[in-house]
Amino acid sequence: MVDTGAKAETDRRATATGALRMSQDAFDALQSGRTPKGDPLVVARIAGIQAAKRTADLIPLCHPLPLSHVSVDVEPDAGLPGVRARATVRVHGRTGVEMEALTAVSVALLTAYDMLKAVDRTMRIEDVHVTGKSGGRSGDWSTQNNGETA
Numbered sequence: 001m002v003d004t005g006a007k008a009e010t011d012r013r014a015t016a017t018g019a020l021r022m023s024q025d026a027f028d029a030l031q032s033g034r035t036p037k038g039d040p041l042v043v044a045r046i047a048g049i050q051a052a053k054r055t056a057d058l059i060p061l062c063h064p065l066p067l068s069h070v071s072v073d074v075e076p077d078a079g080l081p082g083v084r085a086r087a088t089v090r091v092h093g094r095t096g097v098e099m100e101a102l103t104a105v106s107v108a109l110l111t112a113y114d115m116l117k118a119v120d121r122t123m124r125i126e127d128v129h130v131t132g133k134s135g136g137r138s139g140d141w142s143t144q145n146n147g148e149t150a
Contacts, residue, residue, distance in 0.1 A: 001061050004094040012135030013090045016101035018128035020082045020109045026120035027081035040115035041074045041083065048072035048108030052089050052100040062099050065091050072104050074112060082123070085109050086131075098130050 022030075029035050037043075049070045056064035069090040077084045087104035089097040109125045116123065132142035 001063060002095075004063065007094040007137070009092055009094055010135045011090070011092050012096050012133070013088065014096060014098040014101040014133040015086065015088045015131045016098070016105045016129060017084065017086045017131050018105040018109050019077070019080055019084050019126045020112050020116075020123055021080045021126055022082045022116060022123040023120045024081055026116050026123065027076070027078070029119050030083070030116065031076060035116060036118045037115040040112040041076070043115060044074045044083075044085065044108040044111040045072045047111035048074070048085065048087055048104040051107030052087065052097075052104035055100045055103045058103060059099055063095050065093055065095065065097065065100065067091050067097070067100065070100070070104060072108050074108050083109070083112050085112075096133055096136050098133055102128060102130060 030040060049072050052070040053067060056062045067089060072085065072087045074083055074085045085105045085108040087101045089100040091097050105128055113123050134140040
């Protein structure tokens, strides 16, 4: 692990997004509530929050962090068709939370996949990426193409 002992503690935040693309039939089942395992959006949201809190257990060399906030939104997107996940993670600490945000989005989408795979086995998880961060030595950063800020 990187030695963060000499770094200043600052408020840090990171945001990540991703998508699960599916067939129109699977999207229709999701929208109508006809999914075999229950509501994928609710379960995926909770799974994403839990995943952010367990990132250091899942990703080697990540520091365990005392997260102060995790939010995960998982919403249908007819334009895909599919679902989009967005996670925002905050901490007051010596290292950033980009990995926690990425893990939250990834696990949320994996959970939605698991809950919908009986309807569509051809689904694809796509475009998981950090959209912004703030705090720390490198300061604030956000993607330019969507106007989000961390």
